[in-house]
Amino acid sequence: MSEKKRRIISVDYLARVEGEGALYIQMNGSTLEEVQLKIFEPPRFFEAFLRGRDYREAPDITSRICGICPIAYQMGAVQAMEAILGLEVPEPLRSLRRLIYCGEWIESHVLHIYMLHAPDFLGFPDAVALAKVAPEAVKRGLRLKKIGNTLMTLLGGREIHPINLQVGGFYRLPEKTELLALKPELEWAREAAIETLRWVAGFEFPAFEREYEYVALKHPSEYAIHEGRLVSNLGLDIPISEYERHFEEEHVARSTALHSIHTGHGAYFVGPMARYNLNFEQLSPSVKALAEEVGIAEHCHNPFKSILVRSLETLYALEEALRLIELYQKPDTAFVSGPLKAGKGHGCTEAPRGICYHRYEIDANGLILNAKIVPPTSQNQKTIEADLRHLLPLYLDKADPELQHLCEQAIRNYDPCISCSTHFLKLEVARA
Amino acid sequence: MKPKLAVWKFASCDGCQLSLLDCEDELLMVAEALEIAHFPEASRAVVAGPYDISLVEGSITTPHDLERIEAIRAQSTWVISIGACATAGGIQALRNFQAVEDFMRMVYARPEYIQTLSQSTAISEHIKVDFELRGCPINKNQLLELINALLNRRKPHLPSESVCHECKLRGTVCVMVSQGIPCLGPVTHAGCGAICPAYQRGCYGCFGPSDSPHPAALSQAFKSLGVSEAELVRLYRGFNSNAPAFREESLQHE
Ligand code: SF4
Numbered sequence: 001m002s003e004k005k006r007r008i009i010s011v012d013y014l015a016r017v018e019g020e021g022a023l024y025i026q027m028n029g030s031t032l033e034e035v036q037l038k039i040f041e042p043p044r045f046f047e048a049f050l051r052g053r054d055y056r057e058a059p060d061i062t063s064r065i066c067g068i069c070p071i072a073y074q075m076g077a078v079q080a081m082e083a084i085l086g087l088e089v090p091e092p093l094r095s096l097r098r099l100i101y102c103g104e105w106i107e108s109h110v111l112h113i114y115m116l117h118a119p120d121f122l123g124f125p126d127a128v129a130l131a132k133v134a135p136e137a138v139k140r141g142l143r144l145k146k147i148g149n150t151l152m153t154l155l156g157g158r159e160i161h162p163i164n165l166q167v168g169g170f171y172r173l174p175e176k177t178e179l180l181a182l183k184p185e186l187e188w189a190r191e192a193a194i195e196t197l198r199w200v201a202g203f204e205f206p207a208f209e210r211e212y213e214y215v216a217l218k219h220p221s222e223y224a225i226h227e228g229r230l231v232s233n234l235g236l237d238i239p240i241s242e243y244e245r246h247f248e249e250e251h252v253a254r255s256t257a258l259h260s261i262h263t264g265h266g267a268y269f270v271g272p273m274a275r276y277n278l279n280f281e282q283l284s285p286s287v288k289a290l291a292e293e294v295g296i297a298e299h300c301h302n303p304f305k306s307i308l309v310r311s312l313e314t315l316y317a318l319e320e321a322l323r324l325i326e327l328y329q330k331p332d333t334a335f336v337s338g339p340l341k342a343g344k345g346h347g348c349t350e351a352p353r354g355i356c357y358h359r360y361e362i363d364a365n366g367l368i369l370n371a372k373i374v375p376p377t378s379q380n381q382k383t384i385e386a387d388l389r390h391l392l393p394l395y396l397d398k399a400d401p402e403l404q405h406l407c408e409q410a411i412r413n414y415d416p417c418i419s420c421s422t423h424f425l426k427l428e429v430a431r432a
Numbered sequence: 433m434k435p436k437l438a439v440w441k442f443a444s445c446d447g448c449q450l451s452l453l454d455c456e457d458e459l460l461m462v463a464e465a466l467e468i469a470h471f472p473e474a475s476r477a478v479v480a481g482p483y484d485i486s487l488v489e490g491s492i493t494t495p496h497d498l499e500r501i502e503a504i505r506a507q508s509t510w511v512i513s514i515g516a517c518a519t520a521g522g523i524q525a526l527r528n529f530q531a532v533e534d535f536m537r538m539v540y541a542r543p544e545y546i547q548t549l550s551q552s553t554a555i556s557e558h559i560k561v562d563f564e565l566r567g568c569p570i571n572k573n574q575l576l577e578l579i580n581a582l583l584n585r586r587k588p589h590l591p592s593e594s595v596c597h598e599c600k601l602r603g604t605v606c607v608m609v610s611q612g613i614p615c616l617g618p619v620t621h622a623g624c625g626a627i628c629p630a631y632q633r634g635c636y637g638c639f640g641p642s643d644s645p646h647p648a649a650l651s652q653a654f655k656s657l658g659v660s661e662a663e664l665v666r667l668y669r670g671f672n673s674n675a676p677a678f679r680e681e682s683l684q685h686e
Contacts, residue, residue, distance in 0.1 A: 044443055044493075049526040054666060060636065064523045064671065067447020067569060115453060115474060126475030128463040138460070146456040157627040159454055160447040160569040161638075164631050172631040334632070408476075417446075 007400065021416070023407060025388070030396055035388045037381055037411070050371040055081045055362045056167055062358070062373060063161045066417055068111070071104040071152070072351030074165045075226055076358035076373070079347030081167040083241075084362055085338050092328055093169045093335070099324045100155040100162070101225050101349070102317040106148030106189075107159065108352035109272075109310040109317075112415045113196060114141030117307050120409045121203035137199060140192050144314070147182070147189045151321060154178055169335030179325045186322050193315035194290065200307045201294040206406070209301040210390055212383065213265055214274035217350050223282040223316060224275070226349045231278060234265065240348035243357050249374065260379040267382035270354025271414065272309045273300055287316050303387060303413040310415075340366050351376050353415050377416045384414050435484035435583065438470035440504055442490030442497050443524055443552060447569040448515035449473055449489045455572050462576075465583055481507035485582060487575075488561075491517040491524060491552045498558060505559040510582060513555040514575065516568035520640050521674035523568070525552040528674055552674065563588070566621045568638040568671040574623055591622040594642040595635050598626035607634055614654045616667060619645035619677070637670050641677035651681060661685045 007027045026034040046065055050058060058081060059074040066073065075097065082089060089097070114137075115127040124130040131138035149159040154174055156162020164171050215236065217228035230246075231237045238246060250259045262268045280288070280298050291297045291312055300309055347358040354376030361369040387410050395406055439449050453474060455462065462468075469479035486508035492501060505511055513519050521528065528551045555561055565574055574590055581588035591597070595617035599606065607613040607629045615634035617626065621642045628635045641647070651664055659667070668682035 044522075044524040045527055046523075049523075049530075054663070057666065060670075061523060064445050064447070064568065067445040067450045070447070111453065119476075125477035126468075126471075128460070128468060128475070129477070131460055131463075135460075142456040142459060145454075149454060149456070157631050158569075158624070160450060163628050163633065163636075166633075171628075171633045 023388075023411065025392065025407065027392070027396070030393065032389060032392055035385050035392070037385050037388075047371045047373060050360075050368050053368050055084070055360070055366045055368060058360060058368065058371070059165055059167070060161075060163070065373065065375065067160050068108055068417060069104060069351045069353065069356075070161050071101055071156070071165070072349055072356040072376075073358075073373075074162070075101065075349045076347035076356050077360070078165055078167050079226075079349070080345040080358045080360045081347075081362070083345030083347070084343040084360070085167070085341060087168050087336050087338050089169055089336060090331075092331055095324050095327065096155065096170065096173070097165070098225055099321055099328075100152060100165070102321045102324070103148050103151030103155065105225070105317040105352050106314055106321075107145055107152060108148070108415075109314045110141055110145040110148060110196075112352075113200065113307055113310050113314070114138060114145070116415065117310075117412055118200065118203075120405075120412060121200075121205075121307075140195065144189050144192045144196065147185050147318075150182060150185070154182065166335055168337050169333075171334060173330055173334045174328075176328055176330055179328055183322065183325060186318055186325070190315065190318045190322070193311065193318055197290055197294060197308065197311040197315065200311055203307070205302060205304045206391075207302075208304060208387075208391060208394070210387065212269040212273075212301065213262060213267075214277050215262070215268045215270050215355065215379075216274040216278045217348065217355060218279060219282075223279050223320075224350055230348065230355070232262070232268065233278060236262070240357070241346045243346065243348065243374075244359065244372070247374070247379075249378070259381050260374060261382060267386050268379065269383045270376050270379045271306070272313050272352075272354075273303065273306050274354060275350060276300055276309045276312070283312070283316055284319055286319065287312050290315065303410070306413050306415075340364065353377060353417055354379060375417070377414070380414045380416065384411055384416065387413070434465065434467040436469040436479065436482075437466045437579075438481070438483040438486045438504075438508065439468075439473070440470075440486060440488045440490075440500075441473070442488070442501070442518070442555075443493040444490030444515065444517045444522065446473065446489070448517070448565075448567075449487070451514075451570050451572040451575055452487075455576060458576055462579065466579070482509070483507060484509045485579065486511045488513050488518050488555050489515055491521045491554065492558055493524065493549050493552045495549065497549075501555060501558050510562045511555070511559065512563045512565065512578065513561050514565045515570050516566065516638060516640060516671045517552075518555045519564045519566055519675075520554050520672040521552040523671050523673075525674035526669060527552055529669065554674070565590075566623050566639040571623050571625070592643045593622050594618055594645070595620045595622055595624065595626050595629075595639070598622050598624070599629050602626050602630060604629045607632065608653070608657075612657050614657055614659050614663075614667065616650070618650050619647045637668070637672055637678065640672035640675045645677050647677055647681035648684070651685065 022038040024036040058077040062073040062077050063070040119130050152159040156164045213232050213234045215232045217224035218231040219228035342364040344361040357374040359372045516522050578588045608615045613634045616637035617635040620635050620637045621639040623639045664685040665682045668678040672678050
């Protein structure tokens with residue numbers, strides 16, 4: 001075809017994603033020749049330097065994979081070690097872990113809703129620009145985000161790379177009074193989360209739905225956050241220890257990331273939409289009622305609407321936090337321990353962006369022999385590329401800048417965390 | 433015209449730049465005082481340099497990084513390295529003690545796709561840095577203080593003593609003396625507010641070495657608590673393993 005028809009859209013440095021990545025799209029007339037999500041985050045080799053470290057160091061080291069979801073890494077690591085040592089973390093320590101994880105969901109989801117995703121729908125480059133026309137909304141977002149961080153700080157010592165989680169439990173337990181002091185702000189936040197949901201429900205969403213395989217943890221008695229079996233809408237139902245028998249990683253050229261696929265099935269979808277579609281029944285009555293109000297009761301298959309799901313999950317996490325705080329009674333000991341032994345263990349929890357898998361093998365001295373960590377973004381990456389392949393043909397009449405913006409938005413639907421996936425993004429659209 | 437702020441990322445976890453977005457109470461005020469001209473993690477808008485303040489997160493690990501950091505220096509009045517990655521090479525500097533090719537084979541099936549340097553190094557090893565903020569992650573109050581000081585052309589108040597000093601200010605009973613827990617606080621740069629000892633654990637040195645540390649004496653004290661040579665190496669080889677004082681002390685026990 002003639003050169004006139006060739007279009008190249010190329011975004012060198014994707015904005016408002018966590019980490020560094022690029023997108024390259026090449027079209028010839030109406031044919032999409034290439035869609036590439038490129039990661040140029042430099043490799044940091046976590047799995048390699050974990051070898052030879054003490055098993056107790058794994059949570060603090062792996063935390064540094066990602067400053068946005070450190071609890072996901074710490075929790076996966078401690079669970080794997082606890083599995084090796086045969087430790088069962090009793091109540092109320094187990095609930096306290098769920099509580100700090102609620103803090104991470106709130107902080108991370110609200111960051112994405114208000115600072116990374118909402119500006120896309122409203123046509124602003126960032127939340128600061130948005131604040132000039134909608135100061136009340138942005139201030140509400142910041143205050144809401146802060147309560148997530150306050151929970152992290154109380155239970156974890158600080159909001160980024162908390163220091164209080166250890167194999168078997170915690171180092172220091174909070175007093176009930178310290179937790180109760182957060183109640184008034186959490187109660188404000190619960191109302192603010194409902195306002196957030198109603199605010200984002202007013203956005204315009206591109207009509208875009210596909211069939212996905214959703215993969216998430218499922219727990220018999222609660223909306224899974226930090227424990228459960230791995231399930232999918234296509235019949236997968238396995239203990240986390242079997243993850244590597246069902247999922248594999250491909251190392252993609254020109255990238256420092258590893259893409260995951262469900263063996264024999266292909267791309268799959270993890271994160272808030274996966275959890276929501278698989279575990280909707282376990283949300284609270286108030287969250288379900290609001291889901292109905294905004295028109296996504298039970299299911300949501302449009303990734304652009306993931307901002308609604310994140311808002312509902314934020315509300316859920318706030319309700320959970322209030323519930324867990326009421327129930328808390330400070331126990332006598334902050335952790336459980338047991339004799340050291342060699343073995344292999346697995347950990348898998350629902351990071352804000354989706355399942356984060358860990359596997360470690362340790363020797364009889366507690367030194368790590370090998371480690372494997374699969375973060376959520378590398379699992380979603382193939383699905384993001386597939387979304388772009390489906391989306392682009394629908395919008396070929398758009399000019400390059402609009403098309404580029406739409407593509408960026410489609411990527412941000414996944415709240416991709418590039419630092420994690422290098423263990424992500426620059427955008428290039430080439431139209432030919 | 434408002435002074436221009438740029439945020440740059442090298443090899444890192446994004447935690448230090450997130451500290452700026454975590455200033456929930458101050459962020460909009462900061463945006464009043466400064467033009468946020470380049471901050472890809474937070475904004476699509478990019479305003480061209482030169483910049484008044486460049487915050488640099490992350491360590492230098494690729495050939496391309498070397499070019500980028502020079503270009504950042506050339507268009508910035510003040511360059512501030514933020515965090516252990518930028519000030520000491522970060523956790524990824526653990527490669528400096530091993531052959532990076534081995535690391536690559538362990539993580540990637542196709543190591544030929546990866547371009548990396550054998551060492552992870554601090555920003556100041558490559559360009560002149562005007563200020564450094566320590567920590568893994570940095571303390572956001574220190575970040576606000578430094579920005580404030582620069583905007584008001586005054587000297588920033590940033591502590592340079594050890595974490596021990598902060599424990600005393602906080603009224604924390606010494607975990608090493610009272611419970612025999614090995615703690616890097618005596619040789620670690622202040623700035624976190626002595627969080628770990630207040631949570632019943634030893635400091636793990638994430639703010640790097642204090643100004644004139646005596647790690648050899650501390651290692652002796654650790655040994656009398658039963659800490660092995662191998663454990664000593666691991667203690668100093670954490671998030672600041674390539675900071676000279678920690679690096680040298682770890683080599684003493686290898
Ligand atoms: S210093 Fe620590 S918190 Fe800061 S970017 Fe590096 S790893 Fe992340």
